[in-house]
Amino acid sequence: MKLRTPTPNDTASIQGLISAVLREYGLRPDPDNIDRDLADIEAAYFAQGGFFCVVEDTAGHLVATLGIGRIDQNTCELRKMYVAQTARGKGLGDSLIRFAISKALAMGFSRMTLETATPLVEAVGLYRKHGFQAYHPPELCWRCDLAYELDLTQYIAREALAHSPVLEMT
DSSP: OEEEOOOGGGHHHHHHHHHHHHHHTTOOOOTTTTTGGGGOHHHHTGGGTOEEEEEEOTTSOEEEEEEEEEOSSSEEEEEEEEEOGGGTTSSHHHHHHHHHHHHHHHTTOSEEEEEEOTTOHHHHHHHHHTTOEEOOOSOOOTTOOEEEEEEHHHHTTSHHHHHSOOOOBO
């Protein structure tokens, strides 16, 4: 598996992967609203002080995505973390969340939030496993019914990050 920054040539593959996972869980892609950030990842993430990466398998197929959006100086939002069905059950989601937390800390954030949906059972379990706590933001996007937050400064003290390998960019 190779973790890398996407290129504009990856846009259709990224959109396809995320749409497929959403549909698999009975959720609707929304390219004109919630998912419009995928049309121009450079502008939506990097230019706003965030980050985005993809994971490809040994055959060069995209199997996962991960975004970190800047909310403010201290807070980021975990966004677009999706793993293709063929790549699940192998620890990739766990490695991705560890990488996201490590990356957010390196970027200077002290708090990470996320919005998700109840049908994404594995993702919700993963977030809880890593210490994310439910919270109630002022509003949620229409596709999401759950929100979580993590104090990143407390997370770094946890053994999970200290003793487990973290994905690295190539």
